[in-house]
Amino acid sequence: MQLIKNAKILKNHELVTRDVLIDDKVIIQVAENIELLGDVFDAKGAFLSAGLVDVHVHFREPGFDYKETIASGSKAAANGGFTTVIAMPNLNPVPDTPERLSEQIKLNKRHGVIHVEQYGAVSPDLVSHQVSDMVGMSSVGAVAFSNDGKGVQTADTMLQGMMLAARADRPLAAHLEDESLRHEGVINAGGQADKLGLPGITGLAESSQLARDLVLAKATGVHYHVAHISTQTSVALVRMAKAEGVHVTAEVSPHHLLLSDTDIHEDNAQFKMNPPLRGQVDRQALIAGLLDGTIDMIATDHAPHGTSEKAQSFKSAPFGITGIETSFQLLYTHLVRSGVMTLETLIQRMVVAPVQAFKLRAPTSIQAGEKADLALFDLENSYQIQTTEFKSKGKNSPFIGWQVYGKTIATWVDGKIVAQ
Numbered sequence: 001m002q003l004i005k006n007a008k009i010l011k012n013h014e015l016v017t018r019d020v021l022i023d024d025k026v027i028i029q030v031a032e033n034i035e036l037l038g039d040v041f042d043a044k045g046a047f048l049s050a051g052l053v054d055v056h057v058h059f060r061e062p063g064f065d066y067k068e069t070i071a072s073g074s075k076a077a078a079n080g081g082f083t084t085v086i087a088m089p090n091l092n093p094v095p096d097t098p099e100r101l102s103e104q105i106k107l108n109k110r111h112g113v114i115h116v117e118q119y120g121a122v123s124p125d126l127v128s129h130q131v132s133d134m135v136g137m138s139s140v141g142a143v144a145f146s147n148d149g150k151g152v153q154t155a156d157t158m159l160q161g162m163m164l165a166a167r168a169d170r171p172l173a174a175h176l177e178d179e180s181l182r183h184e185g186v187i188n189a190g191g192q193a194d195k196l197g198l199p200g201i202t203g204l205a206e207s208s209q210l211a212r213d214l215v216l217a218k219a220t221g222v223h224y225h226v227a228h229i230s231t232q233t234s235v236a237l238v239r240m241a242k243a244e245g246v247h248v249t250a251e252v253s254p255h256h257l258l259l260s261d262t263d264i265h266e267d268n269a270q271f272k273m274n275p276p277l278r279g280q281v282d283r284q285a286l287i288a289g290l291l292d293g294t295i296d297m298i299a300t301d302h303a304p305h306g307t308s309e310k311a312q313s314f315k316s317a318p319f320g321i322t323g324i325e326t327s328f329q330l331l332y333t334h335l336v337r338s339g340v341m342t343l344e345t346l347i348q349r350m351v352v353a354p355v356q357a358f359k360l361r362a363p364t365s366i367q368a369g370e371k372a373d374l375a376l377f378d379l380e381n382s383y384q385i386q387t388t389e390f391k392s393k394g395k396n397s398p399f400i401g402w403q404v405y406g407k408t409i410a411t412w413v414d415g416k417i418v419a420q
């Protein structure tokens, strides 16, 4: 048994101080005063939440272990307050058959210090115009499907994939990018791209494929999930589709909520990701969509890379930034403390919505009977984001040096502390 004393928890839209008693991976009691001799952790008034959940991470193993491993990625996740993540399948080998997916799940279990769930690939090798054995993969444990990193280029492949995902009763998460509209772009198309002399990616590459997919999703009844939504038009399309009864959910990344292309002042690839940072109007639309529920959840798209890879220019560096160790902290500081949203709404978007939408076996609140996957955050003191504090192998973040609140004090998985 372990007792967490003096934790602030969310209850009936308020923060209240409670003691939380854990036994055998489960919360067994939450009360104003519990006494226990022995294993007592004094939370000293810090904020205790059900562990954060991220439906979009890249842990790079196998195939790209120099960028991240399941061990380093899951330690980074725990350091950010996450207890359940879903890992993308752009690995080598790609988990695109039931056998490979089973192997990947075994690796995730063996090396993960948190719960690492796995996406299966929609297409063999993520790029073909065929679809994988998605029903077979779901029967061995795929929680969802995606070709993330690449858009599904043909409508027919997407239609077949959606039909299989619907039959498997699993979400299909789409990285939206029509390659015929990409034009080798590396940054959002517009004034900033022109100023820096870099080729641009228009928002149309995302939103035109989204429009196609929403029509197909309606026809198939699949649970269709929009990965890293980034444009005003995309938000409007999702809003319209939801009103039409399409089973669609959407995620937005912390960087698209907090940065826009005008924050890129020079050729610095720490700001290079896909989709790119968009304009101010897009950023405001994303915040509005997150507030009104059009966008269901926050996902980090944690994408670690080697230091020398990201030291290259915008034109040659790989897309992607890390995010799992800084997301709650950045959003708590810049959305909650600044008054844009409540802490309760942030937790809804970072815990409750992903658990419910992806039907994950993870807790959504602090109460007796829930699994003891927990995270404790210091909301009172600020600190500076520094790569030396990262557990991730990836140090590629545009947020280095930012002053934030919400440092993770401790993270519990199955009732045991995995980060402190």
Ligand SMILES: [Zn+2]
Pocket: 148, 149, 150, 175, 227, 228, 274, 275
């Ligand atoms: Zn993606």
